[in-house]
Amino acid sequence: MSTPTPSAGYLRLAGRNRLTHxxxxxxPRRVADPELRIVCLPHIGGGASLYHAWAEAMPDxxxxxxxxxxGRENRLDEQPIDEMSALLDGxxxxxxxxxxxxxxxxxxxxxxxxxxxxxxxxRAAGKPLxxxxxxxSIEAPAVRxxxxxxxxxxxxxxxxxFADYGGIAPEVLDDPDMMEMFxxxxxxxxxxxxxxxxxxxxxxxxxxxxxGGLHDPFVSYESMTAxxxxxxxxxxxxxxxxxxxxxxxxxxxVAGLLNDLxxxxx
Numbered sequence: 310m311s312t313p314t315p316s317a318g319y320l321r322l323a324g325r326n327r328l329t330h331x332x333x334x335x336x337p338r339r340v341a342d343p344e345l346r347i348v349c350l351p352h353i354g355g356g357a358s359l360y361h362a363w364a365e366a367m368p369d370x371x372x373x374x375x376x377x378x379x380g381r382e383n384r385l386d387e388q389p390i391d392e393m394s395a396l397l398d399g400x401x402x403x404x405x406x407x408x409x410x411x412x413x414x415x416x417x418x419x420x421x422x423x424x425x426x427x428x429x430x431x432r433a434a435g436k437p438l439x440x441x442x443x444x445x446s447i448e449a450p451a452v453r454x455x456x457x458x459x460x461x462x463x464x465x466x467x468x469x470x471f472a473d474y475g476g477i478a479p480e481v482l483d484d485p486d487m488m489e490m491f492x493x494x495x496x497x498x499x500x501x502x503x504x505x506x507x508x509x510x511x512x513x514x515x516x517x518x519x520x521g522g523l524h525d526p527f528v529s530y531e532s533m534t535a536x537x538x539x540x541x542x543x544x545x546x547x548x549x550x551x552x553x554x555x556x557x558x559x560x561x562x563v564a565g566l567l568n569d570l571x572x573x574x575x
Contacts, residue, residue: 334348334407337364338367343371344410345567345570346412347373348407349373349420350414350420350423353418354498355417367563371567374407389494389498391496396423400423404431413440413443413567416447418445423502424444428515429513442540443520444520444536445519446521446555446556447528449532450505450539451535451539460499512538512540512541516542517536517540517543518545518566519534519547522555525555526552527553
């Protein structure tokens with residue numbers, strides 16, 4: 310199983326975030342009349358600020374909506390959600406704000422699994438589906454294995470194991486107060502992902518794109534190609550010359566995919 314981690318940038322910014330609106334969807338760059346939207350879900354412990362730089366990389370008429378979950382950034386005083394159906398309830402309600410335009414759903418690492426379950430939920434509810442699902446740095450849900458759950462570990466061991474995957478600012482590991490601040494969201498995210506089951510359902514009726522790292526030590530090529538079984542439509546796999554954390558390198562690729570997509574929906 311891949312074990313996504315929050316970027317050092319997020320952990321450095323989280324305590325200084327001054328955004329005033331408590332909302333599930335954050336729009337870093339407002340677009341007056343977007344032709345397309347992309348809704349981006351973060352990885353374990355991550356927040357909406359992960360995608361702020363992405364907004365400027367998107368095509369001019371594409372509006373980026375970054376998901377901010379309870380228990381992080383300016384929602385630190387809210388209880389993190391550690392159960393998939395409860396999280397999907399909140400996300401389904403939040404997405405009604407984007408249903409007036411075609412939209413793409415993007416998930417990074419654990420956010421990919423949430424995105425997949427969200428599309429299934431929307432399909433069952435008869436809600437508008439994304440015109441494309443993009444997942445990154447995670448194996449297909451049908452082949453995921455959780456041999457050693459991390460959400461049950463004591464704090465010190467949790468953060469030690471967490472740090473092994475990289476992306477944690479050193480000051481977090483050296484500061485007990487910061488560890489205490491971030492622990493609830495990280496532990497809840499691991500619990501949610503590690504307990505998320507998989508049930509066989511008909512393939513999705515939307516295109517599915519997978520982005521992965523060519524040198525990812527945690528997610529194999531075979532487990533990424535296994536996503537092909539989850540769609541009855543077009544499937545594509547893009548491998549970048551990087552490791553597990555592909556988020557920074559993915560912005561340009563995603564922007565290009567959206568440009569191509571706009572040509573087909575306009």
